Amino acid sequence: MGVLYLGSLLLGIGCMLLLDHRFRLFFWRDATAAATVTAVGVVFLLAWDLAGIGLGIFLRGEGTIATGLLIAPELPIEEPVFLLFLVLCTMVLYTGARRVLGRIPARQREKERENA
Amino acid sequence: MTYLVLALLFIVAAVIAGAAFARAALPGKGGLSGERRQHWKAVGIAFVALAVLTAVFDSIMIGMELFHYDAAHILGVKIGLAPIEDFAYPLAGVVALPGLWMWLTRRSSRTAKPNLKGLVPQALLASRPVSWINTAYPFAAAMLLTTREIDWVLIVGTFYFLVPYNLAMYGINDVFDYESDLKNPRKGGMEGALLQPHLHRPMLWLAAITNVPFLVVLAFAGGPAAWISLAVSAFAVVAYSAAGLRFKERPVLDSLTSSTHFVSPAVVGLALAGADVTPGLLILLVAFFLWGMAAHAFGAVQDIEPDRQAGIGSIATVIGARRTVRLAVVLWFVAGLAMLATPWPGPLAAIIAVPYIVNCARYWNITDTTAGRTNAAWRRFIWLNYGSGFLVTLIFILQWSLAS
Numbered sequence: 001m002g003v004l005y006l007g008s009l010l011l012g013i014g015c016m017l018l019l020d021h022r023f024r025l026f027f028w029r030d031a032t033a034a035a036t037v038t039a040v041g042v043v044f045l046l047a048w049d050l051a052g053i054g055l056g057i058f059l060r061g062e063g064t065i066a067t068g069l070l071i072a073p074e075l076p077i078e079e080p081v082f083l084l085f086l087v088l089c090t091m092v093l094y095t096g097a098r099r100v101l102g103r104i105p106a107r108q109r110e111k112e113r114e115n116a
Numbered sequence: 117m118t119y120l121v122l123a124l125l126f127i128v129a130a131v132i133a134g135a136a137f138a139r140a141a142l143p144g145k146g147g148l149s150g151e152r153r154q155h156w157k158a159v160g161i162a163f164v165a166l167a168v169l170t171a172v173f174d175s176i177m178i179g180m181e182l183f184h185y186d187a188a189h190i191l192g193v194k195i196g197l198a199p200i201e202d203f204a205y206p207l208a209g210v211v212a213l214p215g216l217w218m219w220l221t222r223r224s225s226r227t228a229k230p231n232l233k234g235l236v237p238q239a240l241l242a243s244r245p246v247s248w249i250n251t252a253y254p255f256a257a258a259m260l261l262t263t264r265e266i267d268w269v270l271i272v273g274t275f276y277f278l279v280p281y282n283l284a285m286y287g288i289n290d291v292f293d294y295e296s297d298l299k300n301p302r303k304g305g306m307e308g309a310l311l312q313p314h315l316h317r318p319m320l321w322l323a324a325i326t327n328v329p330f331l332v333v334l335a336f337a338g339g340p341a342a343w344i345s346l347a348v349s350a351f352a353v354v355a356y357s358a359a360g361l362r363f364k365e366r367p368v369l370d371s372l373t374s375s376t377h378f379v380s381p382a383v384v385g386l387a388l389a390g391a392d393v394t395p396g397l398l399i400l401l402v403a404f405f406l407w408g409m410a411a412h413a414f415g416a417v418q419d420i421e422p423d424r425q426a427g428i429g430s431i432a433t434v435i436g437a438r439r440t441v442r443l444a445v446v447l448w449f450v451a452g453l454a455m456l457a458t459p460w461p462g463p464l465a466a467i468i469a470v471p472y473i474v475n476c477a478r479y480w481n482i483t484d485t486t487a488g489r490t491n492a493a494w495r496r497f498i499w500l501n502y503g504s505g506f507l508v509t510l511i512f513i514l515q516w517s518l519a520s
Contacts, residue, residue, distance in 0.1 A: 005182060032232070033220035040325060041213045045205060047329045048126050050268060051336045057119045057189040063181035072268040078182075086209060093165050094214040097158035
């Protein structure tokens, strides 16, 4: 049970990367830029976590689906993995939305040409 | 309530960064250009999707007792089990990161080749890895000797003063020093790298991106004393070389600022650890500060010729090579004497001044025309610092065992 959460996160990351690979959205479009965005995003959100922990707002739970391993006080090993997933999910959604938005006018133009 | 303030702070930072990146990446004259409107539309769509996912999965995660919140710190408004403040995470991410992405990928679409190639290796070379320890060590030692435990603030702060701090200090320096460095064959190796002009802007961005988050986190971890010392430290890093301030070209102020670069990490460490201000501690910091001033002044001697050719002033170009060398020797001497006035085992550190004085004193009668020769001593100086660090460490260990 202890690795259920971590396993789900890794599975989620795998799914995001599959979408990325299939549609050439993020890492498969510009690996360097994607790596930078991912690193900046994870560091930014991790800083937020640490600030929250430092202020005594965030408290780790005793859930049985977590490994219980800590990398800092109140900061379980799953947290950076979750943040990585969140960043990937965000960027796949954004780049995907841009792709879809970019296609609509193109399709309309195509239709207009067919009609003409 | 505290969580709301924290969340707003990070959202404001994210919105500013996101808007700035989007503006820089997708310029448009007046109002929103078509591409920028599409950018924000996509951001909106992504956020709606993320908000739904957050409502569902945050509730599940909280339900599974993966984490919880101190009830006193949250508003209490919840969607499912998720406190409303939790939606700030995806909001901040989706506002800032796509902007960064557009800005980073803009080059590859506009210009033929991405010009950022080599930025990170260049930045690392520019940051003089051989000297990284000189800023991280004072911080780590000051904090560890005060708190006597390794906590996350110590780890984060040490990493900050090891890499990002030096990235900023030397990166900013090399951008604004490009002109004079061009005429100095000494640059490009151990002591720094010539930075190609097309990397100047990215270098400044890299310095900002790698430093600001750490400064914010460290400020959070401490009180007013830490805020002031962090502000002084960051200001000294920028003011030393940035155009308009150029403290490095203002004699005396140059040595003062340079020494601040090495002493301020120790002061930040003491402030974060909540150290008691004792006379012994103050004397130690003053001695360290004098040591830093001497180091800077002596280092400036070798650059007298190139600096003058480039029209750059420094303590050495103004008072001359001979007097600068002598001033450095005297400063090291006084620093050594000062250590004798500190509580045991501090006086042992007085011995550390000796090799610096020996290394430097042979140039007692140097002239401006032979000033370039001190480069040999400067190279030895860089390695002397490692020896001194070793001795200082031994003294710290002794102090540690005496105090426990």
